[in-house]
Amino acid sequence: MSAQIIDGKGVAARLRKDLGEEVSQFREATGVVPHLAAILVGEDPASAVYVRNKQRACEKAGIKSTLHRLDAATTQVDLLELISGLNGDDSVHGILCQLPLPSQIDETTVLDSVTPIKDVDCFHPENVGLMVQGRPRYLPCTPAGCQRLIAEAGVETSGAHAVIVGRSEIVGKPMGMMLVQKGDVANATVTYAHSRTKNLAEITRQADILVAAIGKPNFIRGEMVKPGACVIDVGINRVDEKLVGDVDFDSVVGIAGSITPVPGGVGPMTIAMLLQNTLTAAKLQAE
Numbered sequence: 001m002s003a004q005i006i007d008g009k010g011v012a013a014r015l016r017k018d019l020g021e022e023v024s025q026f027r028e029a030t031g032v033v034p035h036l037a038a039i040l041v042g043e044d045p046a047s048a049v050y051v052r053n054k055q056r057a058c059e060k061a062g063i064k065s066t067l068h069r070l071d072a073a074t075t076q077v078d079l080l081e082l083i084s085g086l087n088g089d090d091s092v093h094g095i096l097c098q099l100p101l102p103s104q105i106d107e108t109t110v111l112d113s114v115t116p117i118k119d120v121d122c123f124h125p126e127n128v129g130l131m132v133q134g135r136p137r138y139l140p141c142t143p144a145g146c147q148r149l150i151a152e153a154g155v156e157t158s159g160a161h162a163v164i165v166g167r168s169e170i171v172g173k174p175m176g177m178m179l180v181q182k183g184d185v186a187n188a189t190v191t192y193a194h195s196r197t198k199n200l201a202e203i204t205r206q207a208d209i210l211v212a213a214i215g216k217p218n219f220i221r222g223e224m225v226k227p228g229a230c231v232i233d234v235g236i237n238r239v240d241e242k243l244v245g246d247v248d249f250d251s252v253v254g255i256a257g258s259i260t261p262v263p264g265g266v267g268p269m270t271i272a273m274l275l276q277n278t279l280t281a282a283k284l285q286a287e
């Protein structure tokens with residue numbers, strides 16, 4: 001038996017269409033145009049593609065987007081000054097600083113400088129704290145996208161064992177926190193695994209839901225997966241000009257019950273969730 005392929009691209013397109021209708025109702029009712037300011041520092045080609053895709057998705061949904069492109073040699077002071085200006089600009093509802101940043105810039109200092117109400121990536125400690133306490137202002141985009149895909153696959157999360165492989169601040173850690181919460185697509189028993197975990201395969205084989213977010217191409221192989229499990233692949237790795245996930249799709253697809261592809265799985269959902277957060281930001285700031 002082959003796993004159900006979870007069509008992230010299709011789900012994201014549907015969400016973005018619904019969101020476009022919500023944006024148009026909001027604009028009509030308030031006269032306010034939701035506005036996302038994107039910051040791109042340097043010339044990383046993948047980052048440029050992601051930012052362009054975010055801007056296109058905004059335009060299609062009726063959200064204004066402005067791009068602030070900074071040179072790779074930009075200083076942290078210059079970047080902080082730009083963010084400070086955007087924080088104080090009442091026409092801007094969401095601020096997104098594309099990661100990764102060049103090495104001369106401290107990522108934490110920069111992300112902490114975005115005013116929490118405009119932090120549509122949900123990276124600021126205030127927003128992370130609210131999410132962990134189960135009273136989210138925003139949900140982090142990639143984990144929220146994964147959660148929607150798990151729901152789309154019709155997978156029961158309550159009482160399920162979710163194993164998160166990876167402990168990054170933007171995906172692994174918040175993903176586990178969201179699945180352990182009380183609520184819909186939640187109530188799971190969560191295990192975090194990472195590069196120092198012993199007997200990793202023994203742990204991943206216990207997962208009803210396996211989220212791979214370690215940034216290692218094709219790392220999760222068929223023998224590491226429980227038959228029938230829901231496998232969510234967050235990895236985006238370029239190998240020989242090809243895009244591959246953290247999951248070895250070919251060896252896992254015959255064992256898992258459902259699986260996200262790369263490309264066309266989690267990636268497009270990240271962008272859909274960013275639009276959702278931008279509309280939420282505009283609503284909160286119009287109050």
Ligand SMILES: Nc1nc2c(c(=O)[nH]1)N[C@@H](CN(C=O)c1ccc(C(=O)N[C@@H](CCC(=O)O)C(=O)O)cc1)CN2
Pocket residue numbers: 046049050096097098099100121141142236243262263264265266267268269270271
């Ligand atoms: N400020 C942020 N920086 C980064 C984030 C983020 O959420 N906020 N996440 C990643 C990159 N990312 C969004 O920014 C992102 C990555 C991939 C995709 C996507 O749609 N991928 C496609 C394939 C696209 C391709 O050909 O490269 C897919 O998986 O189908 C969207 C967003 C790091 N930085």
